Amino acid sequence: MTSLKSDPKNKKKKLDKGHWISLKQVVKIYPSLAGPVTALKGIDLQIDRGDFAVIAGKSGSGKTTLINMISGLDGLSSGEIWIGEVALHQFDPESAAHWRGINIGVVFQTFDLLPTLTILQNVMLPMDFARRNNPPQQRERALQLLKQVDILEHAYKTPSALSGGQQQRAAIARAMANDPMLLLADEPTGSLDSSTADSILDIFETLTDQGTTVILVTHDRDVARRGSRVITLSDGEIVHPS
Amino acid sequence: MINIRWYKVLNDLAGNKTRTLLIVLSMAVGLFAVGVILSARSILSRGLAESFAAINPSTGVVRTGETFDEQFLASVRSMHDVQAADARRNLAARIEIAPDEWKNISIFVVPDYNEIQVNKIEPDTGAWPPPEREILIERAALQVIHAQVGDTVRIKLANDTIREMKISGTAYDPAQMPAQLDGTPYGYVSTETLDWLGESFGFNELYVIASNPEDEEWSRQVVNQVKDKAERIGLTIPMTMTAEPGQLPMDDILQAILALMGILGVLSLSLSVFLVVNTVSALLAQQKRQIGVMKAIGGSSLQLLGMYLVMVMAYGAFALLLAIPLGIYGARALSQSMAYYFNFDLASMDIPMQSIVLQGIVGLALPVIASLVPFISSLRISPAEAMSLYRTGKGRFGTNPVDRMISGRNLWFARDFPVRSFLLSLRNTFRSKGRLLLTLITLTLGSATFISVFSVRSSLTSTVDEMMKWFNFDVMITFGRSYRSEELQQLARQLPGVYETDTWQQLTVRRVRPDGSEGSMIYMFAPSPDSKLISSPGLAEGRWLLPSDQNAVVVSSALFIEEPDLKLGDNIVLKLYGDEFTFKIIGVSIGTSFGTIMYANYDYVSRITDRAGESDALMVSMSTHDPESVLSASSALERLYESNGLRVNTVDTMFVERAQAEAIFDTIVSLLLVMAVLMALVGGLGLMGTMSINVLERTREIGILRAIGAPNRGVAQVFIMEGIAIGLMSWLFGALLAVPMSGALNLAVGTSMMGTPLTYSYSVSGMLIWLVAVFFLSTLASYIPARNASRLTVREVLGYE
Ligand SMILES: Nc1ncnc2c1ncn2[C@@H]1O[C@H](COP(=O)(O)OP(=O)(O)O)[C@@H](O)[C@H]1O
Numbered sequence A: 001m002t003s004l005k006s007d008p009k010n011k012k013k014k015l016d017k018g019h020w021i022s023l024k025q026v027v028k029i030y031p032s033l034a035g036p037v038t039a040l041k042g043i044d045l046q047i048d049r050g051d052f053a054v055i056a057g058k059s060g061s062g063k064t065t066l067i068n069m070i071s072g073l074d075g076l077s078s079g080e081i082w083i084g085e086v087a088l089h090q091f092d093p094e095s096a097a098h099w100r101g102i103n104i105g106v107v108f109q110t111f112d113l114l115p116t117l118t119i120l121q122n123v124m125l126p127m128d129f130a131r132r133n134n135p136p137q138q139r140e141r142a143l144q145l146l147k148q149v150d151i152l153e154h155a156y157k158t159p160s161a162l163s164g165g166q167q168q169r170a171a172i173a174r175a176m177a178n179d180p181m182l183l184l185a186d187e188p189t190g191s192l193d194s195s196t197a198d199s200i201l202d203i204f205e206t207l208t209d210q211g212t213t214v215i216l217v218t219h220d221r222d223v224a225r226r227g228s229r230v231i232t233l234s235d236g237e238i239v240h241p242s
Numbered sequence B: 001m002i003n004i005r006w007y008k009v010l011n012d013l014a015g016n017k018t019r020t021l022l023i024v025l026s027m028a029v030g031l032f033a034v035g036v037i038l039s040a041r042s043i044l045s046r047g048l049a050e051s052f053a054a055i056n057p058s059t060g061v062v063r064t065g066e067t068f069d070e071q072f073l074a075s076v077r078s079m080h081d082v083q084a085a086d087a088r089r090n091l092a093a094r095i096e097i098a099p100d101e102w103k104n105i106s107i108f109v110v111p112d113y114n115e116i117q118v119n120k121i122e123p124d125t126g127a128w129p130p131p132e133r134e135i136l137i138e139r140a141a142l143q144v145i146h147a148q149v150g151d152t153v154r155i156k157l158a159n160d161t162i163r164e165m166k167i168s169g170t171a172y173d174p175a176q177m178p179a180q181l182d183g184t185p186y187g188y189v190s191t192e193t194l195d196w197l198g199e200s201f202g203f204n205e206l207y208v209i210a211s212n213p214e215d216e217e218w219s220r221q222v223v224n225q226v227k228d229k230a231e232r233i234g235l236t237i238p239m240t241m242t243a244e245p246g247q248l249p250m251d252d253i254l255q256a257i258l259a260l261m262g263i264l265g266v267l268s269l270s271l272s273v274f275l276v277v278n279t280v281s282a283l284l285a286q287q288k289r290q291i292g293v294m295k296a297i298g299g300s301s302l303q304l305l306g307m308y309l310v311m312v313m314a315y316g317a318f319a320l321l322l323a324i325p326l327g328i329y330g331a332r333a334l335s336q337s338m339a340y341y342f343n344f345d346l347a348s349m350d351i352p353m354q355s356i357v358l359q360g361i362v363g364l365a366l367p368v369i370a371s372l373v374p375f376i377s378s379l380r381i382s383p384a385e386a387m388s389l390y391r392t393g394k395g396r397f398g399t400n401p402v403d404r405m406i407s408g409r410n411l412w413f414a415r416d417f418p419v420r421s422f423l424l425s426l427r428n429t430f431r432s433k434g435r436l437l438l439t440l441i442t443l444t445l446g447s448a449t450f451i452s453v454f455s456v457r458s459s460l461t462s463t464v465d466e467m468m469k470w471f472n473f474d475v476m477i478t479f480g481r482s483y484r485s486e487e488l489q490q491l492a493r494q495l496p497g498v499y500e501t502d503t504w505q506q507l508t509v510r511r512v513r514p515d516g517s518e519g520s521m522i523y524m525f526a527p528s529p530d531s532k533l534i535s536s537p538g539l540a541e542g543r544w545l546l547p548s549d550q551n552a553v554v555v556s557s558a559l560f561i562e563e564p565d566l567k568l569g570d571n572i573v574l575k576l577y578g579d580e581f582t583f584k585i586i587g588v589s590i591g592t593s594f595g596t597i598m599y600a601n602y603d604y605v606s607r608i609t610d611r612a613g614e615s616d617a618l619m620v621s622m623s624t625h626d627p628e629s630v631l632s633a634s635s636a637l638e639r640l641y642e643s644n645g646l647r648v649n650t651v652d653t654m655f656v657e658r659a660q661a662e663a664i665f666d667t668i669v670s671l672l673l674v675m676a677v678l679m680a681l682v683g684g685l686g687l688m689g690t691m692s693i694n695v696l697e698r699t700r701e702i703g704i705l706r707a708i709g710a711p712n713r714g715v716a717q718v719f720i721m722e723g724i725a726i727g728l729m730s731w732l733f734g735a736l737l738a739v740p741m742s743g744a745l746n747l748a749v750g751t752s753m754m755g756t757p758l759t760y761s762y763s764v765s766g767m768l769i770w771l772v773a774v775f776f777l778s779t780l781a782s783y784i785p786a787r788n789a790s791r792l793t794v795r796e797v798l799g800y801e
């Protein structure tokens, strides 16, 4: 498999000294009918560039909440999140969306490709949102990405015509569209059989090899073993910081 | 190559054809109704004014007892305050419409039909001007005399001459009340023909345009000047009339119809507003997860807002593409049929810009505004929440009073009934209470309008019943002069089948206003208050006459339209045979303004007019009331009186009178039916659209139900039951809302037509018809999408959103 990075000498690839992602006392409290639920109880965590970090833990332990904090898909109740020099916790949702669109790729358990767009168009969409390149250039890069995840022949099909594994490959291509430095995946193999899951995990591994930092959430021990480091959550707290 | 996000908009529109069709149709049907009603309303009111102005309408009419000549006409024309004047001969005659069945007809004689200056008569079909010994009939009157151009009819004059005349064509005379509305047909002949009919020529009707025709008060004064002038040369004046400026004779009914259309226009406008808002918020609810995903991959609020606004405007544009041309077509068809019925020509069928603009605003701007609210609130929630399967506080069922009510927990009466589980299922159908409320309001409005339209219709029938109820007789005969009451009754009793008889006096009176001016002609009926053949007419206010009453009158509610300073309990000065008498208004009966009627005590009126023991009208009740025997009896009575040398003026049978009264309401009723169908269409398609969109929105849930093993059939059933439940709820609320709504419509129609609201009658049949419709429509509306959804595989469903 060839490089998913557009430019291997990208400055983002240059490894900084020290920790790149840094969470300080991150707390998330959800309001609910039964009263507030504290999903994260003061998380301290550092992740380095190029890590393939796995967040593991039982269902309901707060994994999704934690990854949503890092991606900025949801705001935190208190604490700080730094990515390099950028203070994520100070972003308003609008700037978070813009920053995320360029710097972070996200992958979901249910793939969540837009059903009325073709695979190719799905991969082009983040570039359009980020106003990167013109449509022909976007298309060229999208085709290149699809080739790299081995589903080029499905480029002009709609998502419903693809298997789960193929859809997840397309979703990864979409996540990489803007050449992000960080890829976040919430149970990306949760809806897939184990051999398909393995091939998806191979892609993530390749990406880390090429310098992308990957944070992957799973409740599956076998999957967790693929990570370069494992952070285990239980009841909103980190159990074995590695 | 356009930006990819627009493909998403395009593909959503094109790829989801069922949804696009539903949304576009729901929007279009509301916009269509708005267009039809508002445009037709404006075409009609403008056409009415234009075609009336085109005939150079008179502001006043003076009828003379004796005939006058060109010279007097010339002297009226030369009066300073008279802008124009014209004269005609109006001949009361009878026309045979079936063997031995005669009907009153007014025949006009004009010296030169091409030189009419006031109240112009236009050629229509066939010959023009009327050829010698032939007659032209007003175009709306042919149906009343059951004849066609080319037929030969028999005409009987007051001098008992009977002539056969050929109908050689039709004329268009918009100054006359359409014949089917007041029952009197009109004919037109030349002066030579008049000669042949055995009458010498001379005018007896003066049409006057005052120097300032816009001023009704001034016009009245001018008419009075003309009347005084006529009296000075020895003419007697049985009647003068002043028209309301710029109004055709049937203006009152048309105004009632326009008022009704205005109200229904506003109703359909608000209905379509709700349809649009509801549709758009359903769409956004459905796309919630996709919006979350797009935010997750970097879409900014502005970009997403742009996408959805374009999408929503595209729906609106498609809807307008359907609604505007169809609305124009519908408005034209509707105005044409109304104009035909009311016998006036529409010079222009131009659609008013405002109604197109209004449609455009409702179709384009409103969806945008409607989507801004739910969109901005959907922007406020984080993408994580949008995509989360957790059901949390915001916008969902919580603990506030409304939610608790919808939960059914405090509905004590519902404790042992399936109402609570029904309400629970409603909470499921509508994930947000705002949407439930919107849908219910939309459907309730539609239901209420439909039922109200039916109720106005049944109220019209009740009003006619109420107006006719007091006639306990079958035939009424009026005579050319007063005869002894005893003599009239004795003759009638000779006829077999006559059950009971009674007499009254009938005279024309005019109000003398405090400023000395005179009002228009009013028919005064003076029966004995204790007559068995007359019971109290339907009273809007006050009481009916008692035998002990002296100068008491019961006036028709329509009097107050013309004389707005009067009310129940006031004194009114009336001119009877030239003398003024003061009466007191003790009651108000329900009546239209066609020939305003008032009632007084026979004993008092015959005394002050010095005609005690005499009458000029006879009422006869028969032992059998079927139309055939009543008709033959009425002809026999007419012959009987004539052979005894009495002068019969008119012979009326009550079933014909009743049909006449109903005919006046018929247009309104048929228009109401058109409106009911329109509303059913709006409400029905709205119901279908809303229900279907709701089911579509829950496709994912259906998939999950399927995934946990629910059978296809069971899943579809759940949704159909919920659809029916919502339909029934809206029907129930609509049926309740229809009570005040039809009350308001009755007030509007009744006041403009008769000065008093219609006799209220709630249409149970309308309510039941709508119940069936709602049941059928909601089943259909939820069945199709539910079946489609339950056929999807689980994976398709989960990939769907
Ligand atoms: N939107 C929400 N509202 C209320 N509670 C939530 C919400 N999302 C998650 N939670 C709660 O927070 C805790 C952590 O959830 P989550 O992060 O989804 O766990 P995981 O991904 O490890 O299964 C759970 O107890 C869950 O019930």
Ligand SMILES: [Mg+2]
Pocket: A060, A063, A064, A065
């Ligand atoms: Mg999770």
